Amino acid sequence: MEMGGFWKIVNRPEGLAAQHAVEGLMREHGDSILRLCFVYLRDYHLAEDAMQETFLKAYRGFTGFRGDSGEKTWLTRIAINVCKDITKSAWMRRVNRGISLQDIPEPAAPPVEADDTLITAVMALPRKLKEAVLLFYYMGLPAGDVASALKVALPTVYKRLNKAQDLLRIQLEGWHETE
Amino acid sequence: MKPNDNNLRTAMDRRLSGMKVEDRHIAAVFSKAQGRQPRRRAVSLVVAFALVALLGTALAISWPATISWIQGIYGDRWADELKVGTHMPIHQVKVLGQVRYEVLEAIYVGEGQVDKEDYSYQQHSLYGTIRISPAADANIVLLPEDTLLSEYIGYNSHKGETAPPGTPTFLQKALETDAALLIATARPHGVLIDGELQEGWEIMYDYSSHGDGSLSYHFQVPMVPEMPEYQIKMSIQYWEITRSGKHLREGPDSNWVQDMNWVITVRPEGK
Numbered sequence: 001m002e003m004g005g006f007w008k009i010v011n012r013p014e015g016l017a018a019q020h021a022v023e024g025l026m027r028e029h030g031d032s033i034l035r036l037c038f039v040y041l042r043d044y045h046l047a048e049d050a051m052q053e054t055f056l057k058a059y060r061g062f063t064g065f066r067g068d069s070g071e072k073t074w075l076t077r078i079a080i081n082v083c084k085d086i087t088k089s090a091w092m093r094r095v096n097r098g099i100s101l102q103d104i105p106e107p108a109a110p111p112v113e114a115d116d117t118l119i120t121a122v123m124a125l126p127r128k129l130k131e132a133v134l135l136f137y138y139m140g141l142p143a144g145d146v147a148s149a150l151k152v153a154l155p156t157v158y159k160r161l162n163k164a165q166d167l168l169r170i171q172l173e174g175w176h177e178t179e
Numbered sequence: 180m181k182p183n184d185n186n187l188r189t190a191m192d193r194r195l196s197g198m199k200v201e202d203r204h205i206a207a208v209f210s211k212a213q214g215r216q217p218r219r220r221a222v223s224l225v226v227a228f229a230l231v232a233l234l235g236t237a238l239a240i241s242w243p244a245t246i247s248w249i250q251g252i253y254g255d256r257w258a259d260e261l262k263v264g265t266h267m268p269i270h271q272v273k274v275l276g277q278v279r280y281e282v283l284e285a286i287y288v289g290e291g292q293v294d295k296e297d298y299s300y301q302q303h304s305l306y307g308t309i310r311i312s313p314a315a316d317a318n319i320v321l322l323p324e325d326t327l328l329s330e331y332i333g334y335n336s337h338k339g340e341t342a343p344p345g346t347p348t349f350l351q352k353a354l355e356t357d358a359a360l361l362i363a364t365a366r367p368h369g370v371l372i373d374g375e376l377q378e379g380w381e382i383m384y385d386y387s388s389h390g391d392g393s394l395s396y397h398f399q400v401p402m403v404p405e406m407p408e409y410q411i412k413m414s415i416q417y418w419e420i421t422r423s424g425k426h427l428r429e430g431p432d433s434n435w436v437q438d439m440n441w442v443i444t445v446r447p448e449g450k
Contacts, residue, residue: 019212023205030200035191038198048204053254055208061341077336088383105197115190122187137187151327151336 022059029072030055033079036134039123040083044104050086054079076139077149080131087127121171125164132160211254243268243284244308248385248397261306264288267445269307273415276436277317278363280415283308285445289405305400305409309365312393319361320353321417323386323394328353328360328424333390350422352392362426363417365396370403371410371442377403408446414439 033054038047057078101116122133128150135146136157147154242250242258243266250258265287272281285307313319322328328350331342353360366384369377383399403409416437418428428435 019209023209026200026205026208030204031198032192034198034200035195038195039191044198047198051200052204052208052211056211057340059208059212074341081336085385088385101194104195105199107194108196109193111194112190115194118187118190119194133187138191140188151325 018059018062022055022062025058025071025075026055029075032139033075036076036079036139037083038104039119039134039138040080040130041086042100042123046086050079050082053082057082070145072139073141073145073149076135076141076145080135080149117172121168124171125167129160129164129167132157133164136161243286244310244395245284245286245306245397248308248387248395249306260288261286264306265447267409267447269443269445271443273438273441274314275415275438276417277314277319277359278321278361278415278417278436279312279314280365280413280441281310281312282411282413282443283310285409285411287403287405287409287447303401303403303405305370305403305411307367307398307411309396309398309413309415310393311363311365311396318356318358320349320356320358321388321392321394322349322360322362322420323388323396324362324364326362326388328420328422330388332392333388335387353422360420360422361417362420363394363415365413365415366398367400368412368414368439370400371412372404372406376412408444411443411445413441413443415441 030051034047034051037050037054038044041047041050054075058075061078101111101120122130125133131150132146135141135149136143141149143154143157147157150157152160242262246258246261249261267285267287269282269284272279274280285305288304288306290303311321313321320332326349329348330336331346331348332352334340334342334346347355349360352358364386367382369382371377377400382401385397387395387397389395400411414437416435416439418426418433418435420426427433
């Protein structure tokens with residue numbers, strides 16, 4: 001539940017208070033935004049840039065935020081658009097972005113092979129499917145919020161999720177399904 | 180293992196647990212945010228009155244739209260490359276039916292001056308901005324591509340902008356003025372080199388809606404060699420979208436208007 005954060009935003013603090021509020025959002029949601037950007041962009045340094053740009057935009061747009069959506073949905077929407085802008089750049093199209101979990105900060109515990117397999121499979125998904133999977137399954141947004149964030153119709157979200165499931169089932173063949 | 184919310188979230192948060200927001204990230208965000216403010220804070224009341232009195236001059240010394248665009252997306256380092264690039268004001272206009280297209284400027288960045296190693300992607304590129312507005316007497320509301328009728332005029336949701344209360348949506352404005360809703364786009368096919376269209380690289384582009392009802396399209400054409408002049412082959416078009424959201428771009432109701440062969444020649448000033 002985001003109730004505490006939601007009420008802070010409805011009060012719409014300005015100036016230094018806005019800075020403190022956005023800092024609070026960074027500490028609460030920054031890790032997940034950073035990891036979302038990494039899986040989207042497949043590069044840790046770009047993900048750091050994208051995460052910082054997300055919160056910079058959030059800070060600038062803070063007094064305009066009306067609280068229609070939760071703060072996580074709002075931040076996720078900004079992050080996805082920042083990532084999309086980065087992927088549109090000519091530089092992104094020139095550099096061969098392999099899928100690797102090698103050059104990233106060490107996890108708190110030794111890596112689990114199953115985690116790597118699932119994450120790299122998601123990273124390899126076509127962009128539109130990857131967006132839907134990340135927003136719905138990782139960020140936990142309701143399907144309606146996913147549709148709004150991606151500016152597509154709700155049935156389109158479900159189609160993309162189903163298609164992603166089909167592709168991942170093929171790539172992860174042999175793995176046990178867990179519910 | 181399906182990517183249901185339990186195992187994908189578990190996998191990502193466990194494997195990527197080393198990716199955490201640190202104090203340096205927070206400091207970088209606010210350093211950047213505050214780094215832009217002094218430009219406004221430095222404008223004292225006396226200077227503000229002087230700028231109002233010299234409005235035309237004030238506009239002339241502001242950064243071109245193309246540089247502001249790059250700065251907004253990618254920050255100062257990339258924008259700095261454009262600031263020292265070859266700036267070519269154009270202001271060439273084409274009226275296509277109900278819509279007016281004005282190519283405001285082009286900026287060429289060659290070798291790059293600021294950071295050659297890390298920022299190779301903005302070198303050898305031609306950047307520019309096209310402003311789209313209603314032609315004289317046209318009763319239309321313009322939208323950029325991929326924009327919902329329910330979005331707010333002058334606020335670009337794909338950039339994270341949120342509109343204050345009371346801002347009209349595109350649909351509301353059209354209903355208020357009984358105007359047609361037109362989606363308009365403008366971007367280069369590419370640059371002609373020795374009369375041939377250069378191909379092979381993706382052209383980056385972006386768009387914005389402005390509060391006065393106009394649109395801007397910005398572009399980067401990469402891998403352009405430095406030349407005495409540049410011939411840009413532009414693609415401009417528009418079509419109507421009904422108030423129920425139907426695009427009239429195909430079929431018997433289509434009113435799609437396009438010009439895919441508008442060639443603009445630009446050269447550095449003084450040449």
